[in-house]
Structures are given as structure tokens and as C-alpha cells.
Amino acid sequence: MPKEKVEKKTPVYGYIRKSTEENQEGNSRRQQNSLEYQRKTNEEIAQRNNLRIVKTFQDSMTAYKAFVRDGFKEMLDVFAEQGKEGNVKGIVCTEHNRLARNFGDGGLILWYLQDGLIDKIYTFDKIFTNSASDQMMLAINFAMAKHSSDETSFRSRRTWDLKASQGQPPNQIIPGYKYVGEKGRKVWKVEPKNAPIIIEMFERFGSGKYTVYEIYEFTKEKGLISPRTGKPYKSEKSVRELLKKKEYAGLFEYNGEEIKGSYKSLVSLELYFKAQEVLESSSHPKSPGKSEYAYSDGLIKCQICGGNMSGTIRKGITYYRCLNRAEPCKSKKSLRPSYLKESLIDEKIVDLFKDVEISEKKFKQLSSYISDLFEDEKSRYRTDLVVLKGKLSNAQDEFSEYSKQLSELRKVPSNRRGEEWERDEEGYISLRKNAHLNVDTLKRRISKTEELQEEIPSMMINFLENIKIVSSRFKDASPSNKRQIVDTLCANFRWDGMKLSWDWKKPYHILTGSEKKGDWLRE
Numbered sequence: 001m002p003k004e005k006v007e008k009k010t011p012v013y014g015y016i017r018k019s020t021e022e023n024q025e026g027n028s029r030r031q032q033n034s035l036e037y038q039r040k041t042n043e044e045i046a047q048r049n050n051l052r053i054v055k056t057f058q059d060s061m062t063a064y065k066a067f068v069r070d071g072f073k074e075m076l077d078v079f080a081e082q083g084k085e086g087n088v089k090g091i092v093c094t095e096h097n098r099l100a101r102n103f104g105d106g107g108l109i110l111w112y113l114q115d116g117l118i119d120k121i122y123t124f125d126k127i128f129t130n131s132a133s134d135q136m137m138l139a140i141n142f143a144m145a146k147h148s149s150d151e152t153s154f155r156s157r158r159t160w161d162l163k164a165s166q167g168q169p170p171n172q173i174i175p176g177y178k179y180v181g182e183k184g185r186k187v188w189k190v191e192p193k194n195a196p197i198i199i200e201m202f203e204r205f206g207s208g209k210y211t212v213y214e215i216y217e218f219t220k221e222k223g224l225i226s227p228r229t230g231k232p233y234k235s236e237k238s239v240r241e242l243l244k245k246k247e248y249a250g251l252f253e254y255n256g257e258e259i260k261g262s263y264k265s266l267v268s269l270e271l272y273f274k275a276q277e278v279l280e281s282s283s284h285p286k287s288p289g290k291s292e293y294a295y296s297d298g299l300i301k302c303q304i305c306g307g308n309m310s311g312t313i314r315k316g317i318t319y320y321r322c323l324n325r326a327e328p329c330k331s332k333k334s335l336r337p338s339y340l341k342e343s344l345i346d347e348k349i350v351d352l353f354k355d356v357e358i359s360e361k362k363f364k365q366l367s368s369y370i371s372d373l374f375e376d377e378k379s380r381y382r383t384d385l386v387v388l389k390g391k392l393s394n395a396q397d398e399f400s401e402y403s404k405q406l407s408e409l410r411k412v413p414s415n416r417r418g419e420e421w422e423r424d425e426e427g428y429i430s431l432r433k434n435a436h437l438n439v440d441t442l443k444r445r446i447s448k449t450e451e452l453q454e455e456i457p458s459m460m461i462n463f464l465e466n467i468k469i470v471s472s473r474f475k476d477a478s479p480s481n482k483r484q485i486v487d488t489l490c491a492n493f494r495w496d497g498m499k500l501s502w503d504w505k506k507p508y509h510i511l512t513g514s515e516k517k518g519d520w521l522r523e
């Protein structure tokens with residue numbers, strides 16, 4: 001473990017936002033939605049990344065939709081004011097969805113990243129830079145987040161929501177825990193065989209005295225078993241993934257939200273973060289990229305036996321191959337698929353993105369798809385305006401009503417005024433003042449909403465341009481970025497030796513203009 005560096009801390013801004021819609025949901029969500037929780041998490045992120053939070057901008061009232069957020073706007077104004085040469089160019093927030101829940105906000109953030117006004121966004125799980133691939137990740141996530149969550153099957157979502165609200169990680173199996181209980185009410189319990197190995201694994205690794213490979217050897221020796229396969233882990237990489245599981249420290253993610261689990265944690269948060277630091281320092285080797293496989297371990301399956309295709313380098317070229325661990329590949333040599341060249345997968349994906357760039361037809365398809373989403377947004381603003389205007393007229397009525405009452409009251413001659421009269425006068429004055437303030441606030445909100453409604457079309461176009469530009473740069477992305485992008489767009493890659501097939505994740509098939517399935521023949 002390297003000695004603590006006497007590095008200067010990078011100044012950043014923090015951003016926290018409380019949303020009322022989340023507030024109406026379960027307990028644990030309410031807890032991690034709280035500003036206090038977000039502030040604490042931001043501190044943790046800052047500490048982990050050697051950052052100093054200069055100022056935290058916050059928004060706690062979002063009853064009138066995201067655009068009417070003062071803290072957010074204030075923060076962006078500061079970035080714009082200081083320009084490219086500014087001192088502070090990073091934002092810390094618990095997850096990127098805190099920053100944007102609609103096109104307008106998302107477009108602004110992307111715009112600022114591209115213009116160099118912001119250069120990094122630090123979240124609990126990921127650091128977004130202004131690299132092409134990160135911008136694309138953000139663009140796609142901002143644009144599709146709302147939509148894709150609508151499309152998740154309602155029923156399973158309900159069960160999982162319920163689980164998450166009870167502090168139980170939904171649909172997750174990791175060594176050290178097992179689901180116990182009757183169907184629908186299963187909870188995580190510590191699994192006694194694997195758990196001690198996991199604890200010792202973190203302790204050893206957190207000490208900084210071991211490499212990931214040595215930890216992998218250690219887990220093999222101790223007999224750590226994958227609950228999925230029932231067999232020992234077969235790669236250093238899967239052990240690396242285990243070390244990243246914050247579930248072990250009692251936190252899990254659900255629907256992009258950080259949730260405090262109600263199960264027993266195996267390691268302390270401090271130890272978990274120590275392990276992340278060690279991981280961080282070991283995952284940036286001097287010559288980066290060479291040992292990393294963009295599509296390794298689980299992304300591509302052998303269509304013949306269903307096993308994972310695993311990365312390997314032969315004569316300087318990266319291939320993926322079936323490890324022949326399952327039938328029929330295991331015993332029937334003739335059925336095994338040939339090796340799949342990584343560069344061929346890259347080419348195919350770059351081709352798809354080029355399509356997006358050059359084809360006016362596909363661009364139009366995407367545009368109309370996004371305008372549909374945008375129509376939705378626009379109609380929400382219209383609804384907001386109707387509601388706001390209704391409230392304004394109520395507040396104005398109240399104001400005149402209290403003014404009238406007050407002037408009636410003041411007609412009472414002074415010799416007939418008593419204690420009760422004074423109480424009434426005081427009451428009406430404060431009610432009238434309250435109504436007056438309400439009128440002011442509502443007027444401001446209405447003009448802001450109107451302003452933003454006007455700005456939306458240009459933001460939308462900006463967003464589309466962004467997708468066009470960043471997608472064409474896919475081939476320059478790092479392996480892990482490539483994997484993330486591909487993982488966002490596609491699922492179920494299968495290789496049969498001749499043909500690579502996959503499914504497009506909804507709704508990303510629109511990006512390519514193709515149907516749900518993607519096929520590609522080798523020759």
C-alpha cells in the first residue's frame with residue numbers, strides 16, 4: 001500500500017436534492033433520500049477521491065418539478081461565471097440521477113461537460129469525466145432513465161420495491177449471504193461457510209499487503225464457493241468484483257438509489273472504503289488497457305454450451321473463447337466454437353454507431369422518439385402551469401379577502417377595541433402577509449416554468465447532437481468504458497463460432513433502427 005500522499009485536495013462543489021416523489025415511498029428510500037444522508041455520502045465520496053467540498057448546493061423543494069430548482073441553477077451559474085479556467089470543476093453527488101431527471105437538466109450538464117466548464121462528476125459508484133464515452137453514458141442515462149423504469153415489469157418491480165423498502169437486496173445472490181424464509185418474504189441471512197472467508201478476504205485486502213491475485217488464491221485455498229455455480233471462483237476478476245460489493249458493508253443499490261440494508265453487514269464501511277482505495281490504486285497499472293478485456297466474463301456466452309466466453313491474448317490480439325467447461329463443448333471437440341476476435345466486435349459496434357451518425361432516417365427516428373418523450377415533458381409543464389396558476393389565483397383571493405377583513409376590523413372605533421380586537425388584527429396581518437408571500441413565490445415559479453418551457457426545444461436538439469458526436473468516438477473508449485456502453489445497450493451476446501447474436505435492450509434498439517434482435521455473420 002502506498003504511503004499517504006501529501007497531495008492537495010481537489011476543490012469541488014457538492015450537490016444534494018430531496019425529491020418529494022421519493023419521499024412518499026418506503027422507509028429506507030426516505031432515509032437515503034434525506035439531505036443529511038446525501039451530505040454524509042458526499043463526504044465519503046470526497047474523502048475517497050481526495051476532494052474538498054467547497055460548497056454544497058441544495059434543493060429541497062421539488063413539488064413543482066425539477067426545473068424550478070434554485071440550488072441547481074445557482075451551481076450551474078457559478079460554473080458558467082468562472083468559465084473554463086475556473087478553480088472548481090467537479091461536482092460530487094450521490095448518483096447521477098440526483099443531477100438530472102429530465103432533458104433540460106441533463107442537457108445542461110452535458111453541455112457544460114463538453115464546454116469544459118465541468119470536468120468531473122463524482123458519484124458513489126462512478127466518476128464521470130468529459131470523455132466521449134462517459135458523456136454518451138450520461139446522455140443515454142439521462143434521456144432514458146425515466147422511460148426504461150416505466151417499462152420494467154410492474155409486478156416484479158412491486159415485489160422488489162417492497163424488498164428494497166424493507167432493507168433487503170432484491171434478486172441478488174452473493175457469497176456470504178443466502179435468502180431465507182418463505183416465498184415473497186425472503187430475507188438475507190449470513191451464510192456461515194462463505195461469510196468468514198469474505199470477512200478475512202476484506203481484512204487481508206484492506207491491509208494493502210496483498211494483490212488481488214493473492215486474494216484470489218486465498219479464496220481458492222479457503223474454499224470460497226460461488227452460490228450461483230456451486231464451484232470455486234475461477235478468475236481474479238470475479239474476486240475483484242466481490243471486493244467491490246458494498247452489500248458487504250450493509251449498503252445496496254436499488255433503482256439507482258443507495259439503500260441501507262436491514263441485514264447483518266460483514267465488514268465495516270471503513271474497511272470497505274479501505275479496500276476500494278487499495279483496488280483503485282491497483283486497477284490503474286502503469287501501462288493501462290493491456291490486461292483488460294472489454295467484453296470478458298459473462299457478457300458474451302458460448303451459444304453451444306452456454307458457458308461464459310473469456311478473454312485471452314494470442315500474439316498480441318485479443319480473443320474471446322469458450323473455456324469448454326460444460327457439455328457439449330467439454331467433451332466434443334468438434335462442436336467447440338472458434339475464437340472470437342475482439343476487434344471484430346468493436347468494428348461491428350462502431351458500424352452501428354456510424355449508422356446513427358450518417359443515416360438521416362435513423363436520426364429522424366430517434367428524434368421523433370425523443371420528441372415523444374419530450375411531449376410528455378412539455379405536457380407536464382403545461383399541467384404544472386395550470387396548477388400553479390390555480391394556486392396563484394387562490395392566493396390572490398386570500399390576499400384580498402384578508403385585506404377586506406382587516407379594513408372592516410379597523411372600522412371599529414378605538415374606544416371599542418380590546419384585547420380580542422388586537423389578537424384579530426395581529427392574526428389578519430400575518431395571514432395577509434403569508435398570502436402576499438405566496439403570491440410572490442407563485443409568480444416567480446410561473447415565470448420560471450414558462451421560461452424553461454421555451455428553452456426545452458434547444459436543449460433537446462443539443463442532446464441529440466451530443467449522442468451523434470459521442471457515439472462516433474466509441475473506438476477510442478477504454479475497455480471498461482466500452483463494456484459499460486455495450487452493457488447499457490445490449491444483452492445476451494451469444495457466439496456460435498460463425499454468428500454473434502444479441503438482444504437490444506429496450507428502448508435502445510431505436511439507436512440502431514433495427515428490431516429487437518441483432519445478428520451478425522462473421523464473413
Ligand SMILES: [Zn+2]
Nearest residue numbers: 302305322329
Ligand atoms: Zn462452449
